Amino acid sequence: MSFVDYSIRVLRSRGYKVTRPRREVLDAVERAMAPVSPYDISRIVQQRGKHLDHVTIYRVLGLLCSLNLVHKVLSRGGFVKCDLLDEPGCHRFLVCRQCGVLQEFTDEALCYQESQIARRMGFHSEYHLTESSGLCHRCR
Amino acid sequence: MSFVDYSIRVLRSRGYKVTRPRREVLDAVERAMAPVSPYDISRIVQQRGKHLDHVTIYRVLGLLCSLNLVHKVLSRGGFVKCDLLDEPGCHRFLVCRQCGVLQEFTDEALCYQESQIARRMGFHSEYHLTESSGLCHRCR
């Protein structure tokens, strides 16, 4: 099942309406290889001859984040679709510093070790976010 | 040697001038337990009866970042002093989601494993940034 179809199922199952703006945002995020900002999405939608208010885009992205369907990539200020939907507490991204292309991965062992180190430092960690910067296969 | 004194040495050694604004920003960052934003620093300086233009603060923080004396904490949009000055390619923070207090640590094994995973994914990683969110000792 595609990301858009899956997301629509999630929206319906949680009682959220499936609207044109939400479909448009999902579609823009699905196609993107690199993180897209709210204003990027605004431009993408306009290029298709349609229009979405930027406030709506912010609200849709906020909802999709809360449903763990998309992530905010802090180092880029943009959003990407969530590829690993069943790993809620630990997200790792490889972001190419040149083209911005992004790959998501997860690693249980890393996650466990980080929690242990945190515990030794008197800290109860709930969420790990790693953004590794480097060069992707193509940009090298 | 204190963080401020060390930073001043670095500035001098690289040919940068040691000015009042730079001292003020360094001092504000040194005292802070949690990340401080440029506008936070502006307020801190004002409380001491002095004044710095926010543009200057941005520029000073940019310089200090480029010298690896401070870090930007993405999840908080603020800056902290760098505690581990000799670990340039790998930075890990524990950030308390309640009070914002921050602890820096590093771990060579984690860093190595991350690089290996990245390599297997066709990615040459240069910089790891992990921000773990959770609760600090006091907030629990």
Add this chain to the structure above:
DNA sequence: AGGTCAAATGCAATGGTGTTGCATTACGGC
């Protein structure tokens, strides 16, 4: 100590980013 000059700062203006309140629209259930 004081003059010199480039680096650094302050100011004004501007553009981008993100939020709030409210009237209007349109989706989903009947």
Add this chain to the structure above:
DNA sequence: GCCGTAATGCAACACCATTGCATTTGACCT
């Protein structure tokens, strides 16, 4: 197809960040 409510669009606003340029000042030299 109608209805009620959730969702959107609009206007306005607040905050964040950057740029260009005139003025100031720290470091160097004598």
